[in-house]
Amino acid sequence: MKYLKEYRNREATERVLREIEKTCRGTWNIMEVCGGQTHGLVKNGILEMLPDKIRMIHGPGCPVCVTPVSLIDKAVELLGQGAIVCSFGDMIRVPGSEMSLLEAKARGGDLRVLYSPLEAVKVARNNPGKEVVFFAVGFETTAPANALSLLHAKKEGLQNYSLLVSHVLVPPAIEAILDDEFNTINAFLGAGHVCAIMGYQEYYPLVKKYQIPIVITGFEPLDLVQGIWMAVRQLEEGRCEVENQYTRVVREDGNKKAIEVIREVFEVGDREWRGIGMIPGSGYKIKDTYRDFDAENKFGIDHIQVSESPECIAGQILRGLKKPIDCSQFGKGCTPMNPLGAPMVSSEGACSAYYNYSRSEV
Amino acid sequence: MKKKDTRFNTINLGHGSGGVMTRDLLDQVIFRILGNELLDKKHDGSVVQFDGPMAVSTDSFVVSPIFFKGGNIGELAVHGTVNDVAMCGAIPRYLSLAFIVEEGLDMEEFVEVVKSVKRAADKSGVQIITGDTKVVERGKGDKIFINTTGFGEVHPNANISISNIREGDKILVNGPIAQHGMAIMSEREGLEFESAIVSDSTNLNDLVLKLLDRFGDKIHFLRDPTRGGLASVLSEIAVDAKVGIEIFEEKLPLEKQVSAACEMLGLDPLYVANEGLFAVFVDPDAEKEVLELMRLESTGRSATQVGEVTSTHAGKVILHSEIGGKRIVTPLIGEQLPRIC
Numbered sequence: 001m002k003y004l005k006e007y008r009n010r011e012a013t014e015r016v017l018r019e020i021e022k023t024c025r026g027t028w029n030i031m032e033v034c035g036g037q038t039h040g041l042v043k044n045g046i047l048e049m050l051p052d053k054i055r056m057i058h059g060p061g062c063p064v065c066v067t068p069v070s071l072i073d074k075a076v077e078l079l080g081q082g083a084i085v086c087s088f089g090d091m092i093r094v095p096g097s098e099m100s101l102l103e104a105k106a107r108g109g110d111l112r113v114l115y116s117p118l119e120a121v122k123v124a125r126n127n128p129g130k131e132v133v134f135f136a137v138g139f140e141t142t143a144p145a146n147a148l149s150l151l152h153a154k155k156e157g158l159q160n161y162s163l164l165v166s167h168v169l170v171p172p173a174i175e176a177i178l179d180d181e182f183n184t185i186n187a188f189l190g191a192g193h194v195c196a197i198m199g200y201q202e203y204y205p206l207v208k209k210y211q212i213p214i215v216i217t218g219f220e221p222l223d224l225v226q227g228i229w230m231a232v233r234q235l236e237e238g239r240c241e242v243e244n245q246y247t248r249v250v251r252e253d254g255n256k257k258a259i260e261v262i263r264e265v266f267e268v269g270d271r272e273w274r275g276i277g278m279i280p281g282s283g284y285k286i287k288d289t290y291r292d293f294d295a296e297n298k299f300g301i302d303h304i305q306v307s308e309s310p311e312c313i314a315g316q317i318l319r320g321l322k323k324p325i326d327c328s329q330f331g332k333g334c335t336p337m338n339p340l341g342a343p344m345v346s347s348e349g350a351c352s353a354y355y356n357y358s359r360s361e362v
Numbered sequence: 363m364k365k366k367d368t369r370f371n372t373i374n375l376g377h378g379s380g381g382v383m384t385r386d387l388l389d390q391v392i393f394r395i396l397g398n399e400l401l402d403k404k405h406d407g408s409v410v411q412f413d414g415p416m417a418v419s420t421d422s423f424v425v426s427p428i429f430f431k432g433g434n435i436g437e438l439a440v441h442g443t444v445n446d447v448a449m450c451g452a453i454p455r456y457l458s459l460a461f462i463v464e465e466g467l468d469m470e471e472f473v474e475v476v477k478s479v480k481r482a483a484d485k486s487g488v489q490i491i492t493g494d495t496k497v498v499e500r501g502k503g504d505k506i507f508i509n510t511t512g513f514g515e516v517h518p519n520a521n522i523s524i525s526n527i528r529e530g531d532k533i534l535v536n537g538p539i540a541q542h543g544m545a546i547m548s549e550r551e552g553l554e555f556e557s558a559i560v561s562d563s564t565n566l567n568d569l570v571l572k573l574l575d576r577f578g579d580k581i582h583f584l585r586d587p588t589r590g591g592l593a594s595v596l597s598e599i600a601v602d603a604k605v606g607i608e609i610f611e612e613k614l615p616l617e618k619q620v621s622a623a624c625e626m627l628g629l630d631p632l633y634v635a636n637e638g639l640f641a642v643f644v645d646p647d648a649e650k651e652v653l654e655l656m657r658l659e660s661t662g663r664s665a666t667q668v669g670e671v672t673s674t675h676a677g678k679v680i681l682h683s684e685i686g687g688k689r690i691v692t693p694l695i696g697e698q699l700p701r702i703c
Contacts, residue, residue, distance in 0.1 A: 004625065010612075013685040045687015115551060115627065221685045336695040347628065357689040 003248065007220030016225040017049055024232050027053045029184045031177070031320050032227075033170060034191035035062030035348025036219050042353040044221045054228065057184075057320035058353075060173050061191050063138040064090045064346035065318060066273040067166045072096035074301045075135050075164055079109030081299065084127060085164075086112045086120035087135040088142075094342045097306040101135075117142075117149035117163075124153060124161035133295045136163040141193045143167050143284055144258035147265035150286075150293045164295040165286055168271055170194050171202050172282035177319050178210045185320060187231040190216040192223070192246040197262075199254030203242045211240045218246040265290055274342060275315030312341035317350055324354040331355060373467040378497025392493065395476045396459075396483075400491045408491040410456055412515060417452035419443055420511040426701045428475065428505050430549045432541075432561030433637075436478030439508040441565050441637060442588065444486045447512040448567040449584040449640065451520025451574060454486060458511040459493040464503035475506060486565035488512065504701075517571065519578035526582040527603040531671040532649040534642045536569065536662040537562060538615040539592055543634035544623045551627065555619045562638035569659045573642070577652060583643035586636070590694040593632035595641065596669075596679045597693040607679040609669035609691070632681075633694045643671065 032038055038058045041047050047056060060066055073096045079085050085101065092101040092113060105111040110130075114120055117134045124132035136146040146163060153161035170191055177183055190203060195216045203214050213234035217227030227245040234241060244250055262284070271283025286294040296302055311329055316322040324330050324343070334340040336352060343349030376383035393401065400408040421442045428435040440457065447454040459479065463472065483490055541562035548559050566586065573581055583603075587595035592614075600607045616631055624631045638661065644652050649667065656662030679691040 004621065008684045010685045043689055044683045044685055045689050046685070049685075049687050221683075221687075356692050 004220075007218070007222040009222060013221050013225055016222065016229050020054070020225065020229045020232055021051050023229065023236055024051050024053050025236055027055070028186045028232060028235050029055045029057050030187045030189060030228060030231050031057040031059045031185045032189040032217070032224075033059040033061040033174065034194070035065065035346065035350065036193070037061070037189060037191070037217065037224060038350050039348060039353045040219050040221065040224050042357045046221060046224055047358070050228065054232065058317065058323070058350040059320060060177070060273065060276065060318040061139065061170065061194075062318075062343060062346050062348035062350070063142070063168065064094055065314065065342040065349050066168055066276065067091070067094070067137045067342070068272045068274045069097050069306050070304050071137075071164065071166045072101065073098065073304050073306055074296065075101055075133070076104045076109070077301055077304060078131075078133050078164070078295065078299060079104045079111060082110075083131040083133050083299075084110045084112060084123060085133050085135060086114050086117070086123060088115070088137070089113045090347050091135055091137060093339070093345045095339055095345075117146050118152065121149050121152045121156070121158065121161060124158045125156065128160060131160050131162070134161075134163050137166045139168055139170055139191065139194050140198045140262070141196070143262045143266060144197060144255075147261045150265050150290060151261065153293065154290070159292070162293045162295040162298050163286065165284065166271070167266065167284035168273060169268070169282050169284070171206060172279050173273070174206055176276065176279045176282070178212065180319060180321070182321055183319070185212070187213040187215070187235055189224070189227045189231065190214050192216055192218045192250060195246070195250045195254065197255050197258045199252050200242050200244060200250065201252060207240050207242050213240050214242050216242070216244045216246050216250050218249065273318070275312070275318050277315075309340045314341035314343050317343055324351040327351070371469055373463045373465060373469060373472055373497055375465050375497050375499065378463070378495065384495070387495065391473055391476055392495065395473070395480050396490050396493075398489050400489060401493075410491065410513070412513075414518075415516040417447050417450035417514045417516055418511065419446035419450065420509065421446060422507060422509040424504070424507050424701055425546065426504055427546075427549055428471070430561055431545045431558045433563040434475060434478050435506060435508055436475035437482035438563050438637060439510045440479055440482035440486060440488070441563050443510040443512040444488055445566045445586045445640070447514035448570040449522070449586050450514070450516065451522035451570075451581075451584065452514030452516045453571055454488045454512050454514040454567050456491045456513040457483060457488045459490050460509040461493075461495045462503055462507040463495065463497050464505050465497055465500045467505050472506070482565065486567055517574040520574050520581070521579040522581065522584055524583055524599065524603045526579075527599070527605055527643050527671055528582070529605065529671055529673040530646045531582055531643045532646050532667050533596075533607065533609070533669040533671070534644060534649070534653060534656070534665055534667050535592070535615065536566070536640055536642075536656055536665045537638065538617045538620065538664060539636060539639060540616065540620050540624060540631035540634035541639075542637040543591070543629075544620045544631075547627060547629070548623055553623055553626065555622070557619070559617075559619050559623060562636055564638035564661055566638065566640050566661055569656065569661045570640070572655060572659065573652065576655060577644070577648050580645040580648040581642060581652075582645065584640055586640040588637060589635050591631070591633040591635060592639070592641065593630070593679070593691045594693040597691060600679050601677045604676050606672040606675040606677070607669055608672055608682065609679060610682045611684045613666060613668045615664050615666055615668075632691065
């Protein structure tokens with residue numbers, strides 16, 4: 001696999017870290033939007049290697065974390081009704097209001113953990129007598145494959161396939177974070193993989209409106225420090241631009257084919273974010289043309305609405321207002337084995353990153 | 363037309379009835395393939411003689427799929443238990459073998475599994491001395507589950523104990539990590555590479571025996587990191603031995619294809635299962651010679667030092683990342699990969 005070792009090179013990373021040190025005069029709060037970046041920062045020990053004047057704030061870009069509890073309850077309900085529910089592995093241990101998908105499986109639910117929604121179409125094809133529901137969560141990154149699975153199912157005439165959708169979008173989330181009067185963020189590292197699909201034109205208006213630098217950044221150690229360096233340079237020079245660190249993957253106009261597939265199946269709609277609440281125009285919903293493939297519509301599970309555990313401060317963590325270690329439950333009442341909220345179980349969750357890689361002073 | 367005799371095409375409930383069909387199956391498959399002077403007595407159990415301390419270990423095997431690149435559940439069931447006995451500083455001698463077979467298993471597959479048990483047992487120098495075969499209804503099992511219990515003589519020079527681990531000990535491994543888990547995962551996910559990822563499933567007792575013969579109590583501790591991978595095992599050891607452990611990411615032996623497969627599936631190789639890997643905690647004076655000896659053996663060809671024991675941060679494993687950062691290594695919490703062994 002190309003570009004694995006190159007972007008984990010120690011000398012190159014240290015060189016950029018030295019540049020950051022040299023460039024940085026002010027004190028800056030930089031938010032990495034994506035949970036994958038949070039994990040990259042913590043797993044590689046980068047947070048400790050940065051100058052003290054740079055504070056990384058962990059963003060909401062963990063799709064599993066922002067999926068509302070009610071959606072998990074809906075998936076559990078579908079398992080109870082005898083449907084085969086297919087999901088990415090990340091989702092299965094996230095607590096619902098009564099139980100997680102994994103617990104529902106232990107009670108007899110037919111849960112399949114898959115790497116691709118196209119496999120779920122195969123499951124539907126092989127189980128004609130059963131309803132097969134794919135739990136379609138994620139940011140713009142997973143939307144094309146999820147949409148494509150629906151198109152495949154339609155083409156094959158499969159009437160037993162549907163999507164339980166909780167798709168969210170990055171730009172409205174950035175806007176919601178910046179509209180919060182308590183936010184202290186000076187710059188963003190944009191989520192590289194989201195931009196691989198969507199490009200970065202939609203960030204131009206944000207940069208202009210909020211006067212804040214956004215650097216589209218990758219996930220390897222060298223990517224991360226380069227992204228931070230580019231953000232720091234902009235801040236020190238008083239610039240506010242969209243810059244692209246992740247040029248080997250991201251193009252300004254994104255992946256046109258993928259965007260076409262998304263637009264065919266989904267339209268922008270309001271979405272509830274777990275821990276944050278309703279954000280207008282912040283997600284995708286299935287277009288009316290494809291409503292037969294919308295699990296919420298198909299199975300009459302719309303009514304399921306529940307609220308969060310009051311002890312969990314995930315909302316503040318996802319908005320960058322608090323860090324996992326600021327939570328009184330962190331590592332005590334809330335652990336990956338017994339999580340109060342999603343950020344503790346998701347592989348992209350900030351709490352799980354802190355718990356797994358930096359639970360105490362290293 | 364003469365009706366075809368289907369009794370031996372697939373396993374059915376009759377094969378577990380204890381009656382004639384069971385006897386047929388035992389005679390024509392189990393005893394034919396595995397027979398030896400103890401098993402051939404066909405008694406309820408076997409009587410064996412041990413003069414000194416004995417090590418005993420048991421394990422059940424439920425891997426899916428039952429055939430994978432580099433092995434199958436039969437040899438895995440032998441290697442897994444043989445290795446556990448070897449990790450106690452013992453020479454494995456005998457093995458019990460119990461099958462739980464799901465109705466409908468193809469007889470050829472069953473025979474292949476039993477033959478693999480035989481091959482692996484011969485290679486490991488252990489005798490199968492007692493066994494059991496049960497059949498469950500279709501849907502109540504998954505093809506075949508195997509339990510084995512191993513019995514071994516503790517090596518006269520061995521002094522393997524978690525309490526022997528001390529500051530300065532070097533931690534060595536005999537080969538690349540994450541091979542077995544990724545072989546299974548690539549099989550399940552249909553991942554294809556230039557060449558297939560092959561499980562590392564093998565018996566380690568020969569190499570362990572040589573280490574103990576030559577280095578005796580300089581070998582402080584042995585452990586084979588199967589499920590949960592190297593990370594989980596080292597974390598447990600740090601807690602149980604009340605020592606700190608440091609490991610170095612750049613020293614961890616990892617094959618290119620395994621690394622690529624882990625990237626694709628979002629798995630951390632430190633947590634992926636192994637079936638032919640072991641970690642040796644060795645006195646620092648003996649490190650060099652131990653490595654030299656290991657590298658002469660087929661199961662230790664790429665042996666290398668991956669870390670050491672420290673007196674600081676007791677109970678914790680710290681990983682030095684490739685780029686020079688540090689992080690804590692915690693044990694695996696839930697399931698990373700189910701049914702891997």
